Amino acid sequence: MNFGEGRDHLTICSVSTPMGYGGISVIRVSGPKSFEITQKSLKKKNRSFESHKAFLDEFLNTQTEKSIDEVLVLPFEAGKSFTGERVVEISCHGSPVICTAILNELCRNGCELAISGEFTYRAFMNDRLDLVQAESILSLIHSHSELGSELALRQLKGELSDKLTHIKDDVIWCLAHIEAGIDFSEQGITVVEDTVLISKLENVQNSFKDLLDTYETGRVLKDGIVLVLSGEPNVGKSSLMNVLLGNDRSIVSDIAGTTRDVIREDILFKNLKFTLVDTAGIRENSNDPIEKIGVERSIKERQGSFINLVILDATKPLKDQHELIFKDLNLERTLFILNKVDLLQKDELPAKQAELKAILGSIIDEKPYIFDDNSILFTTCKRSETKQQVLGRVYDYWIAKFAHIESVSVSSARQREELRQAYDLLEKVIAGLKSQLGSEFIAFDLKDSLMALQRTVGEVYDDQILDKVFKEFCLGK
Ligand SMILES: Nc1nc2c(ncn2[C@@H]2O[C@H](COP(=O)(O)OP(=O)(O)OP(=O)(O)O)[C@@H](O)[C@H]2O)c(=O)[nH]1
Ligand SMILES: [Mg+2]
Known part of the structure; x- marks a missing residue:
């Protein structure tokens, strides 16, 4: 450029x-x-x-x-x-x-x-x-959902920029008072008490934190939810994928190891884009080199997913379903599906749930994790209503755990990077004030924090920043 x-x-x-x-x-x-x-x-x-x-x-x-x-x-x-x-x-x-x-x-x-x-x-x-508004134009054009374009439009109208301007004004106020303090210190005059500065900067830091917390929502509204279906061979991953899509995209058979590669499809549900990812069944000790590659890919997909759906065959003893299935799972982002319940009696279900909870209890040892019953679903791929049941639960789970739909969100990685820097520098400033570090040092870090904030909206920029933002645009925009 x-x-x-x-x-x-x-x-x-x-x-x-x-x-x-x-x-x-x-x-x-x-x-x-x-x-x-x-x-x-x-x-x-x-x-x-x-x-x-x-x-x-x-x-x-x-x-x-x-x-x-x-x-x-x-x-x-x-x-x-x-x-x-x-x-x-x-x-x-x-x-x-x-x-x-x-x-x-x-x-x-x-x-x-x-x-x-x-x-x-x-x-x-x-x-x-400003730069935030320029980025929102791109989001608006590329948005995959109504909610996403709503957010982009709010940013284009300047809601996020206004929030950032308020934060910036507070930082400037603090910086001006610290710098005035340096000038008057020789005359023994205190311009503003450190406690006032600390409290003001802590408020600013909280505002930063609130904004950074919205990134997850912003990203989902912009790019959608990636939902990876994993589990042992033959548990019904591809069948579930097809039910969620409403068509026969993945091959289904009773031969274990049918799906070899990663299959990806997008759908819209409740105005949100979902990228569904069907994967090869995970099992150990396969002698087939191609299946081994498939298993590696499945594990990699799970690590990069927004939410994992771990599918288990409810008709089989859960403890026999391999350790690998439960290994390295980010439990906060995992829902467990006990599939094929059409082959079970209704009164068998509570025991199945208890069995799964016991397994989870035994593998989660180091960090305490409050297991939520909402994270377990009983499904059958023999009914089309399963689509509403599963995607509805994922949507509710996302809303409850991660979403900040009511507030305007940070949605670009660039904005988050700059805000994160501004936040970290502010932390240093507050620590400096608390330990009575020299005002010159404090002012220095606060200026850097302000610069990061100014870079976010584009008040301060260089070719690299502009390149990052505008290279994404298409011709004619
Ligand atoms: N009764 C019943 N059978 C199911 C259900 N879901 C899947 N099946 C059957 O289970 C077998 C395996 O289904 P797939 O969807 O191919 O399983 P998979 O997990 O994708 O298997 P791999 O690709 O080999 O890892 C097929 O014969 C399906 O018809 C279900 O909910 N109920
Ligand atoms: Mg399959």
Whole structure:
């Protein structure tokens, strides 16, 4: 990316809708000469461009004087547009041939083709939005669910930025008082008591913590819940995968070791994207080298999952189902499925649940873990209602344990990284104040914490930060 390098004065253009066939396509032109360059190719000469007033015209190839298309032209005056510059949006018929001809014509008359993300970059440079808002545009475009796009829209409107500004104001207040304290210390004047600073900074730290805690929610709303189905061979993982998907995606058979590789499919449930992952049955001592690779992959998938579904065959003694199944499980993120209950009598179920709890009790020795009955489900793949039962339970589990839907969330890894740094430095500052460290050192760390906060919203930035944010954007955005 090299937006800044001598491109600022350029008038840029690009197709802003997906390239392809459709009802209409929109071409965006932005920069100081966007009105006059567009004007050159319109059939009606000397037309005046009024901001936010659309008009119909013909777009010509000025070399051949032939019409390329009938277009709707919408001008935006500088300061009243997305990028902050003079912008023209040209709506033409949705065809790559027409779009390319219009772009060629614009470039012949003085435009340059835009680089991916360059319109949003210009909006950022012209203070039309901050970095958090710029990132939210990307989230909005790529959001997989209604809840996700709701969150992105709230961020675009500035809810998260406002929260960060309040935090920043408090940090600046503390920094100003510490620095004033340094200046007046020789005269023996105390500007503000350390206890006041500590209490204020602890409040700031709590606000940071609340925001960092929302990252999990933000990530799920943006990327969805990854749900990995694992267990011994033949317990019904693929059957359950198919029930949850509502189609026969995975091969099911009574031969143990049917699924060899990882199978991944996305579905929407309660406005949330779920990525379902079916895996090879986990067992030890297989002589088959391909099965061994499959087992390794299953274990790896479980480690990277958001929530694990461990499937057990309820018709068999649970203690016989291999140790590997229970090994290295993040229990806080695991639901146990006792499958094939259609083959059991109803009065057998409590004993099965007790058996599973006893096994879990014996393997969780080092850290106390309060086992929740909500983490055990009895299922059968013979009924389609199982989909609602399992996904509903996962959804409720997520809401209860991890979600902060009511508040605006941090959803980008970059934002979280910067906030984490700001938080850690603040911790150092508070410890310094408590141990009466020299004010110069304290001010130094607090400045760094403030810088991290300013980087989050883009008040302070360098090429690396901008590169990180804007390289994700597509052409025309
Ligand atoms: N009665 C009954 N049979 C089931 C149920 N779920 C799965 N089965 C049967 O159990 C056998 C194994 O099912 P799969 O879904 O292939 O099992 P898997 O866990 O994916 O097995 P691998 O891919 O070999 O690891 C098949 O014959 C299924 O029809 C269930 O809920 N009830
Ligand atoms: Mg299978």
